[in-house]
Amino acid sequence: MNNRTTTATRDPLSPAGIRAERRRIIESIRALRRLLRKRGAFEVADRRRLNREATERTRAEEAHAKALRRIEEDRTRREGSLRRDLDGLDGKREQREARALAVLRREFVDRRLRNTPLTVAELNGFGTGLIRDLAAHGIETAADxxxxxxxxxPNGGNVLYIHRADGHRVHINGIGQGRSRPLMEWRQAALARAEARAPRTLPPDERHRITEIIEAERTRLHEELAASARATDAARAEAEQRHAETLERVAAAEREAARLADLRRAEFDAMAEQLLALQAELSAHMDRHGDAGRRIRRAQRRALRPVPVAASTATPTAAPTLSAIPSPRTPVDLTKKPAPEDRVSPGWLLPILYFAFTTVVGVGELADNTAPVGLMITSRLVALATTAELCRQWIPRLRRRTPGRMPSGIGWQTSGVFLGLAAAGMFVDEKSDVFGAACVVSVLAVLLFLAGTGLRIRPSDPVRPS
Structure with a gap:
């Protein structure tokens, strides 16, 4: 028996050999399909990579623009300060000349007052003794x-004090209100004569010295302006160099990532072509040898399912399947708001809330009705399963990065489950005779659920393998 089995297995024309060859082809197709399932995740990751690269490039441009803006602001601030100083040089020269003239006049007046001594002939009412007393207290000239x-x-009464130039004050016996008036008039007359003879213009050499100081300051400010312009140019050149290096680094990383992505995409394309070749081989084997048995019929049908075609490799006349993910060649803005027709409707929240409520309260348990224990458990489990499935399908399609429509047929299934729960509640209703209506509703619920299940299993527009 072992010899006959071995001979039959090795003979490719025997039924066992035909089944073995067909299983080999089917297993190869399964292995390739498992590998090709990774293409969707790869394309999504590649799309995110392109968006990350675009974001990095945008950030580099923004950083470069910010650096240039900061350099320009610093240059404007420095040059504005220097130009204000330049514009104020003329006024500064006038101020310097005014201060120098004031110092010159003050020194001249002070010299003239020091050269005006106190004498008996100059002061009426002052004798030699008072002149000596004044000199003893440091008052000898009009400048003192x-x-x-x-x-x-301190002893009471008013006392006349003479304020010296150094800030001290002295009291001299014999000098009262009568003698203080001619003393001050004599000093005021000496001061008026000195101020009248004081110079009113600066000497040429002093004016020339101030002009040289102002021109030196002007030259220094012009040099600082030129140095500021050179520093700005150097900073701008450095920023441009850094920006160029950053862009080169980003471009090199993009080229390397694109090269690896192209290699990976080429591998997937080669696997897809190999899968089509194996499907063609399986079809030819089926046409040549016919049916190989009931056990591998389902495996044959699954193996001959259409191959997802990427948008970059699909022909204009061939429409890709719903599972096909296009191969991005340019960055895709994943934050872009999808079109209204590509978003799931928020109205699905109503059945989700209904089935969640049914999970809590059950079916046929409101008011005074009492449902059997089996129906209480079953209805809650069915409502919970429906709520979980609707949430699983609805929530991801609300996100910005994964928008889409609800799967085909899920509405029919939801309606069937709703009518089924309603029919169950009608069957256990003891106060009204709705048995006939409950039967009709239950049949309709089964038909709707089966129709929706059929649409979920088989898409409406399948793509035949070429």
């Missing part, structure tokens, strides 16, 4: 005192 004041003394 500034004013006289009447103040209260």
């Amino acid at each position: 005192f500034t004013k006289v004041t009447w103040e209260r003394s």
Whole structure:
């Protein structure tokens, strides 16, 4: 028996050999399909990579623009300050000349007052003794005192004080209100004569010195302006160099990632072509040898399912299947708001809430009705399963990155489950005679659920293998 089995297995024309060859082809197709299932995740990852690269390039451009803007702002601030200083040089020269003239006049007046001594001939009412007393207290010329004041003394009464130029004040016996007036008039006359003879213009050499200082300051400011322009150019050139290096690095990374993605995509394309060749081989084997048995019929049908075709490799006349993911060649904005027809309807929230409510309260248990224990458990399990399936299909399609429509047939299934639960509640209703209506509703629920299941299993527009 073992010899006959071995001979039959080795003979390719025997039924066992035909089944073995067909299983080999089917297993090869399964292995390739398992590998090709990774293409969807690869294409999504490649699309995200392209968006990351575009984001990185945008950030590099924004950083470069920000650096240039900061350099320009610094240049504008520095040059504005320097130009304001340049514009104020003329006024600064006038201020310097005014201060120098004021110092010159003050020194001249001070010299003239020091050259005006206190004498008996100049002051009426002052004798030699008072002149000596004034000299003893440091008052010998008109420059040695500034004013006289009447103040209260510690012993009571008013005392006349003479304020010296160094800030001290002295009291001299014999000088009262009568003698203080001619003393101050004599000083005011000496001060008026000195101010009248003081110079009113700067000497040429002093004016020339101030002009040289201002011109040196002007030259320095012009040099700082030129240095600021050179520094700005150097900073801009450095920023351009850094930007170019960043772009080159990003471009090199993009080229390498694109090369690896193309290699991976070529592998998937080669596997898809190999899968089509194996499907053609399986079809030819089926045509040549016919049916190989009931056990591998389902495996044959699954093996001959259409192959997902990427949009980049599909012909204009061939429409890709719903599972096909296009191969992106340009960055795709995953945050872009999808078209209204590509988004799932928010109205699906109503059946989700209904089935969630049914999971809690069950069917036929409202008011005074009491449902059997089996129906209580079964209805809750059915409502819970329906809620979970609807949430599983609806929630991902609300996201920006994975928008889409609900699968074909899920509406029919949802309607069938709803009518089935309604029919179950009608069967256990003890207060109304709706048995006939419950039967009709239950039959309709079964038909709707079966129709929706058929649409879920087999898409409406399958693509035949070529």
